[in-house]
Amino acid sequence: MAEQAETLRRAPLSRDRVLRAAVALADEAGIESLSMRKLAQELGVVPMALYKHVSNKDELLDGMIDAVVGEIEPLVPDADWKRALRRRILSARQVLLRHPWAALAIESKLDATPAILDYLNAMVGALRDGGFSTDLAHHVMHAMGSRMMGFSQELFDTSRRAGRSGPADPAPPATFPAEAAARFPHLAAIAGAASHDDASVVGEGCDDQFEFEFALDLLLDGIDRLRAQGWSSR
Secondary structure: OHHHHHHHHHOOOOHHHHHHHHHHHHHHHOHHHOOHHHHHHHHOOOHHHHOOOOOOHHHHHHHHHHHHHOOOOOOOOOOOHHHHHHHHHHHHHHHHHHOOOHHHHHHHOOOOOHHHHHHHHHHHHHHHHOOOOHHHHHHHHHHHHHHHHOOOOOOOOOOHHHHHHOOOOOOOOOOOOHHHHHHOHHHHHHHHHOOEOOOOOOOOOEOHHHHHHHHHHHHHHHHHHHHHHOOOOO
């Protein structure tokens, strides 16, 4: 990180340099820590120098999102639409894991950025090339939601803390006190069945990557059945 910061300080100020510095700062300390003043300090310039390259923080955030989306593996043409989408969605997930603030930033936008529109346009194109009607492709995009871009909002998702305030020591696995377990027995049972990110015993436990792929494959398989049946909302 220190070497990257020093390289950014030495490079001539440009829009690309500003965006790369902002992404690195958000990666390190979370999106809530990002400000034009702090970014200017990181780059060793006065804050007004930034406004020659980004007009305001919203434009900065748009550029950061597009820079991150640009890291996602391109959609590889494939006769199997499901395999092509799955590969790219999992690539998107890995990118967003490297930049945990990005999912929060994407969700905060009222309008999609150009890179997001390009990404989604390609994914819809893959569906259409795979034999999906416009009608079914429309409903698929609703069903997939943010999972199409490699992330999903889980209930009480503690990993989002890293996106807001930067990486921290992982929280210990959630446990149910005896009193709570008696009151919420079904929740206590599944909480104790497996600890997330614990793969110490082969065939037991689960992790967040497994959970993401499990849900993704359920959706893709169900969607494929509708395609094969010629399903239509009409």
